Amino acid sequence: MSLELRPTVIIDVPLIVTEILLNPDQIIIKFPHGETADIGSLCYLKTAKDKRRGIKDIHFGRLVELESFIDSRRNQIRKLIKIISDQLNFGSKNSVTVKNSVDTFVSFIRWSDQNNFNNVLEDYENSMKIFISYSEFLNTRYSKGDISLKHSDTQQARVFNLLSIFFEQNTLSHETKNLKTTDFSKKSKSQAVKTYKKSINYEIRPTKIINLPFEDNVIPFPPEQSIIMFPTKKTLDVGFLCYLHVGPLKLINQKHVRFVQLKSLCETRKIQVRKLINLISDQLKLNNLSVETIHNHWNRFITFMKWADENKFHNVLDCSVSANNTLTFYSEYLSSKFSHQEISLKHATLQLLTVMNTLSTFFDGDNFRHKANSLKVSDFKKKLSTQLPIIIKPTIRYEIRTSKIIDLPLKIDENILNPEEVIIRFSNGRSVDLGALCYLKAEPVKEYKQGTSRYQKNGRLVHLQSLSNSRQDQIKRLITIVSDQLNHSGLRVKTIIDSISRFVAFMRWADESHLHDVLDSSDKAHNTLKVYSQFLREKFLRNEITLKHAERQHTIVIKILSDFFDEDDFGHGLFVFKSKFNISTATEPPCELAQARLLALCNALFKGIGSLVLDQKSYPYKLNLPEFLDLPNNFLWLFPAESWFKRPENAFIKRKICFGFNYRTGQLNTIKEIKILRGHSLRGDEKIIIEAQNNIDAANSNYRNSQRMHVATVAQNAFIVLFLAETGMNWAQLVDLTWSRNYQINSERQLFRTIKWRANGKECYFELSSGFMPIFKRYLQLRDFLLGNQPCEWLFFKLGKRGLGQPSQIKDSLHNFFKSLKKIDPNLTEIHSRQWRAAKSDWLIRNTDVSTTALVLQNTEKTVLSSYIAGSETKHWEEMSNFLNQVSNVVQGKRENTKNITLRAVGGCSSLGKPKSISEKIPIASNCVEPEGCLFCDKFKIHVDEIDIRKLLSCRYCVKKIAPLTSDQNTYENLIQPILNRIDIFVTEIKKRNNDLLEKIQYEVDEEGELETYWRRKLEMFMELGVVI
Structure with a gap:
């Protein structure tokens, strides 16, 4: 076997940008915690036994025999990667747990390939039979002492779980045990591996006969010795069930007695067998059935128990859950025997019903009688019959279509010629694939991913032959409606994106439900919406979505359909979702002390650093700070370095950078002080001092030096905190604020100033207190300094790394800024926009009324009462x-x-x-x-x-x-x-x-x-x- 390297590519999971995996045989997936798994090598039947035979670079992947490539595996591996991605995106397991499960599953596939089970991922029935053989293999390794019992059980549970997900079957149990069977399909290998079991010494056990029924329900001797005798003089060996390892049936002294391994006596099973004997006695006394029927009934149940012990389901009678899981596998076992004509249909049905009824009696419940494993012969025949034709659904080929991106809102008189190609893009860079709705069949994806940025580059994969001419005109109108909303509705861009994405989800649901005429007329849309209402209601009742989610989804679809058909009462007569807003938790404003500390610190940073960069002060710079920080003389020294400040008590803690600066004295470190910081002395210590001085000289000679630009962005962030506290704006409003240098300041309210400007043809404004105006004007100077001569439409923006680069809209929060603040004040409490909004609301509620509060915060009174009236603790x-x-x-x-x-x-x-x-x-x-x-x-x-x-x-x-x-x-x-x-x-x-x-x-x-x-x-x-x- 000639093993070679193959082309490989590393793809991060979960998948974010694209869903198209063109060459799955080349893929090595990389998990969020950094580890990798070579999934693509599973497309080859013959690979190296070890991972890379000494090759340490993860990009090379596993060595393979290129001639052993299987084309059918490509789609299977593509599906497997998507399953892994979805588990990371939406599952409760962390990255490491998913990685361990994937490694186990890859080992299972490799074992299957090595044993010529090449069809392991082709259909569920074959995979289960191969899995049974794999379970036997693991149990053999355990019996030899090669692996632990926990390892064997864990391996089986992980493989079984992934197989169930892969074939979209219900996961039956995570405690899957070995399940013997002697029959495999013709496609499967008859025996995967040769197994050598240790010989077991079976012996005769002491036995005694119990005549049933007995009167006092007291077994006169240990249950493991019991052989029960019916009134017809027929006997039944029940006591051997107390032993987990049982040998062949022998005729001794005219009695059929089981040989057992005496060491395998189970104390728990003794209690269970005693209960079984009492049940038999009660049936003989109280039941109208004949003795012969009761004898046959219990003979079948003992057959089931013997099968369970042989296949290591020793805990079958411990609880109803264990019995339920065992019964599921027993049903499959009977199905297999019937399909190979080893037992009759009547025998299989009667055996299964007998076991289910007995277990129901044993556990005092009817849950086993109501199992879905067919209680009727006719149903069981449908499940087991091999005569029924196998219906294979035609596979749909999803392909990449021609696509183009159109920016919204549309220009005047802009015409859309081919709406099926359109991916609309909004001003914030987000896109939604509306053109794919012109195709009635598109690649199914998770519902909450429909319409989002996953397909912003190539669009959704579609079935090209499903293009609908009527849908093309409808999507053209829908694009126009979205454009008009952006121009005239006054809604935020994010709100419109959310609405249209939810509508795309509704349209995809309609197409998948074969309700393709949903947009043909108002009546058809109304009828479809009735079905969709019921669909959402059922999802809510199953706890798959929240009531609030259902209400919003339903309301948005009604609103867009209302605009589409120009009908104001479109939702009339539909089921109404009504969530209780009063159960939502109002945001609690931070305590006044936390507010005061944060505002004092940000004010000091803004004023101090603003003076450094705008007044062209020199480094080292003394930054004055509030007294509550307990700093010597209440200031910090700033240097033009990556670590631009340090608290004095941390000035001589060992570090890896910035050795030349003394953050305690505001001077350069001496050679002796550098030695303390480095832990040792080297020849380059003098050079460190020279480089430190050069950094200071460079920063003092160039007032747009990168270090000055960096601390200027810190001052900008400090002002943002002050601005949020002053205005009570939410974060989305703040980052969307545009700006123009041609602004006006009006005094429309006493002690307040209104700042007005025009942007994109619209008048914009916000209100500040007159006392805050000097700080705001100082920020405008800082803004001009940061931008230089670069144009920027946003009031607040971000630059590249360390303040250099093109300005762009802020998208992230202030998390990193707060991390820096906590290095100055370790006791600092983070306060974000929603909390500042709650604090402002709290002050307004206490000093005015709800109406005034709603007016200032630009909310409804209902929103104020539900979200911003908690009051500080x-x-x-x-x-x-x-x-x-x-x-x-x-x-x-x-x-x-x-x-x-x-x-x-x-x-x-x-x-x-x-x-x-x-x-x-x-x-x-x-x-x-x-x-x-x-x-x-x-x-x-x-x-x-x-x-x-x-x-x-x-x-x-x-x-x-x-x-x-x-x-x-x-x-x-x-x-x-x-x-x-x-x-x-x-x-x-x-x-x-x-x-x-x-x-x-x-x-x-x-x-x-x-x-x-x-x-x-x-x-x-x-x-x-x-x-x-």
Whole structure:
């Protein structure tokens, strides 16, 4: 065998950019954690036994015999790579686990090829038979001590799982054991490997006969000795099931006795056999079946148990799950024997039904009777019969089509000649393949990948003969609708991309469901949408998607179809998905201390670094920072180096770069200090000092030096944090902000300034406080410095590495910037745009109202209430503490010093005539006229004694009596409910101090009507007027 190198290419998995794998025989896949697997070599039947025979470069792959190439394997390997990619993309397993499974599966395929099982991936039936042989091979290796039991079981489980996924079968069990069978298909090799089993010493065991049925259900001797005798004098050896290794049947003393390996006695099985004997006894006593029938029934079950032990399903009776898995394989075993005409259909059916009924009785459940493995003879015949023709679906050839990219929005009078070729591209670079919808058959992919960037280069693979003429005009109209949305809807580009991608998913579902006429008319679209609604509903009920996802998908499809057919009520009469927005968790604003620390640090960085680059200060540069950082003299030294700063305590920790700079003193390091940093002294130490000085000179002579540009981007990021905190914008709004140097500043609101400019023919604006304007103007200077003479349409942008390169729109978050900040302040809390938005909302809610908050944040009131009204935890604790202190101050102890207390109808007053409300948001005014106003006054006092408790409870009694008189629900909630809630608060506090007294007075007031004098007269007045009965 001549082994040679083959052409190879390394492809990262999961697949992201392209789905087209043109030469799978060349592919070596690389996992996210860096390891590789040579999948492409499986296209060759003969390969090197070891991986690369000493070749260390992973690009070379495994040595192969080029003549052993199998063309049919190409599609199989292509499918396998996609399965691996999907497991990494959407599965719960990590990269290392998937890699281990792939290695195991590759080993299985190589073993199959070495043993001439070349058709292992052609169909499921053959693969299972080859897998059975592979299981036998592994168990043989285990019996020889070559591998552990855990290794054998793990190998089998991994292979079985991948085979099930590959052939789209339900995975039956991850604890697959060896399954013997003597028959293989004609395509398979009759025996994969020669196996040599260790000889087992079978012996006669002690036996005794039990006459059934017995009366007290007590087995007089150990179950492993039991041979049961039926009333007809027929015997059945049941006790041998207590032994896991059983020999041939022998006739001894007129009794059929099994030989066993005495050492294989299983204590667990003894308990199970005892239960089986009791079941047989109960059947004989209680069942109407004949003794002969019961005997045959249990004879069949013992046959099943013997088969299970022979194939190492020793845990078959341990639990219903184990029994279920074993039964699945037993069904396949009977199917195989029937297909090879070794048993009759009636025998196979009766054997399977007997076992299922017995297991149901044994585990006290009917789950085995309801298994899908055919309970009826006719169904079983459909499954097992070899006479039925094999239906092979014609394969569809998916090919690359001619494609072209069209930028949206369309130009005026731009005409689309060949819509089937169109891939639309948006301003942010994202693309959606709409042209592929002109073909009724396209390559199936995962639903959530439809319409996304996977196909932005070549487009989706399609069946070229499925091009629809009517669909071409429909897609042309759809492209026009998307273009108009970009021009006139005011929606963000990302929102439109999401909408059209979801619609593509709907169209692909319709085509795969053969509902190709979905866009032919409004009625047909409406009928298709009814089916789609049910489809989404079923997916939600199966927990495959969330209710929110279903609602959004459904709503977007209705909206686009409504635009397509120009019908406003297109969704009328359809099933409506309604998610509960109130269950979503509102964003909690960060605590005020975390906000203050971050803003102070970013402000210092922006001002300090801004001065360095804009005022052309020299290196080394002293950057002043806030006091809370605990820095000596509250500053850091900046140098023109890759490590542009270090905290002083880290200045002499060993490092690999920037040896020449002393971050503690702001000078160059001495040779002795360099030795400390390097751990040793070398001849080049003097050169390091010279190079460090040259870096400083270069940065000070060129004010657009790369090091200055780099720290200028740091200042830009610091300003972005300040800008987010100031405006409360979300991240998408910020990165989409355009800019023009021809801007205007207007004073439309006191203490605020509105910045306006025009971009792409549209007027743009945002509002800043007047105090923030100097900082914003300073940023515009920094922006001009970073851009130089380069044009840029974005207010915020990113440059290339270390501040050099062409400006482009920001796409990433500030994660790397926060990593740098944490080197300055290790205790820093990251605060992102959504949290700043919540913080601004929290301030507005506390100081204005919901409507004003929604207006400033440019949200609906519903969004503000559901997403931005959580309030900070610190503020919650502060408010709760104030509330408890307030209640505690109101409720006084014993009535000892009452000189300064004026008696009132509901308690006492510490300063009559000087009312002050405890909160401005309470609708009930605090005054010295109405008694209920006292409850919300900060001068209100209550003593825990009979006088004040009776006053308070009498007030509550009267308020409840007049509550039904309120004109509407709004009045009740604004006037009555606050009074009752306030009284309940005081009652709760009183209960803590004197519960016995409270319960006594509460009974007297509520049950016997013994009100305090003022409130009794008040109630009598209402009764005389006929208001209260």
